[in-house]
Amino acid sequence: MSPELLNVLEVIINGLLAGVMYSLVALGFVLIYKASGIFNYAQGVMALFAALTLVGFQTGQIPFAHVINTIFGTHLETWGPGLPTFFAILLTMGVMVLFAYLVERIVLRHMVNQAPIILFMTTIGLAYFMEGFGDLMWGADIKTMDVGLPSGASTWFETMTAGWATEGSNYPGMYVDMLDVAAAGIAILLVVVLTLFSQYTKTGRALRAVADDHQAALTVGISLRTIWVIVWSIAGFVALVAGIMWGAKSGVQFSLSLIALKALPVLILGGFTSIPGAIVGGLIIGVGEKLFEYSIGGMLGGATENWFAYVLALFFLMFRPQGLFGERIIERV
């Protein structure tokens, strides 16, 4: 194969891997939207919060140390060497469940039967709140996350693909980040687990019932509140996974919460209500924006990744207003 073709192939592979990362975030949106009709803008901040909490447990930070120091003039920093990664993840998961319970208890309970735009704005308020809360609790400095995932270039893949090029072309081989590959693997695992959970467990069936019709679900004795806590907990779990992946990739900092903006075009492309849609949408967007940046972006001055995903999604929407896999929108007068 010629080096040009291999370059394109490399761009496509990296695009697919980036797309998986987008899907990871989009997945959390879809879960909550399906179960409660809430478009949860806070998903990105939830990922940030989960990552912050995980790092905080791992390094043994004292929560709110900064605030306590300011008020009482003390110099608290850490309470010890920190927890092993596995326990830190478990504890973080506990925090996310507690968070889900509190959100249901304090906010969502009062918002039943409100217009979708009001619910959407509530989640934006929640996003602001959590961002401020997370910063107060763990500090706003950039943290590095290390949970033992492989990272760096895959030399095995590089030497293998270097052999594919035509003789004497000096092709150095493809660059693939091990972390992206690991993330893709975990994302696939996550989707399989979620699918099995929703298809074969009692709770999963209740979740699907609620997603289908709130009232009908209530009449057969499914508790909406419990379901909502479960859904937000699962979304918190997905946020934790996304937070670990993105945090390991680019550090735990404020910009982590902006991945929500990366997931939105994925969502409208795939449809708000479809888990396969989130995956396929992520892959299309990942490959699309990388290819566009590679082929045309340079001519336009670069950094087209910021908007290309949205324009691509818009283009798809022109033909399918409900997204690729979304439920057909039926309107009656």
Next chain:
Amino acid sequence: MFYRESGDFKTSYSADQQTFPIRLDRHVVYGILAFAFLVVPFLINDYWEKSVLLPFLVWAMAALGLNILTGFCGQVSLGTGGFMAVGAYACYKLMVAFPWLNMFIVVILAGLITAMVGVVFGLPSLRIKGFYLAVATLASQFFLVWLFNKVPWFYNYSASGMISAPERTLFGIPVTGAEAPPWMTYLFCLTLVTIFAFIAHNLVRGRIGRSWMAIRDMDIAAEIIGVPPLKAKLSAFAVSSFYIGMSGAMLFALYLGSAEPNDSFGIAKSFLVLFMIIIGGLGSILGSFLGAAFLTLMPVLLKNIMVGWFGWPADLAAHLELLLIGALIMFFLIVEPHGLAQLWRVTKERLRLWPFPH
């Protein structure tokens, strides 16, 4: 007892159709306007201008614009920041290209240019609805900001990539640039906002406004009874972008003095304006002002309390401010999802009966 509409009889059609048909409303509005035009300019100083009054007026204009689109026509838009950027850059190009042009005309022309851009980005609304549209309007936000970053023509090839407003005078007094006196910039913005708030108030109770509201309440039904969705939606996008463009121009030329697309017109600004109209009240002109006042004044107040009184470090105060704003937004949406305007309506109802319970 304090708020009465009874005993206020009209003898002509024009009296019945006037902008504020209830005498008390009229007096209150005229009283506030008289205070704002005749008293405030003599009291204003640099601090009040830069941190309270100008931001309030600029964001009130933007909130008016978005409220026309989202509150009255039901099309949720997250592209406000991008459209404000269009207004700002149009204003800059006009100011530089035609130095003799009156600033009022510059701002209005900037609004008109934004209106044209708004119509183009409003086209998808004919096919896409609801959240899909909201996310689709983000395309305009990111694309426009990227465009103003990447095409040097827009910022006249300046090395820093920023635009800064040259000094322009009105009646011999500088209105833009560093030399402009606070009362001049304030009066300039106040005049524009007052005129266009009156226009908006009359627009939404006329034929166009009713067609917007019909589309908002149910677009298919509106189409069946003869409201053309194409005309209604695109006119809402045009008028809304016109207002937002003017507010962008004012933000850049009078308030900030210099602007840079990422910081001044980023996605955060789009959300800010959307918050204003939701907290103020969707589909209410008064609500746009209340929401803008709430969200521009509250951070100033919080900062003054936390940094000024308690002496907390600024970064901690910023985080706490973020937390409090989020909590307040959620609180407001839980207590009164229809916004401050609805709160005012309820208060009026109370005042009408007070002190008798029935």
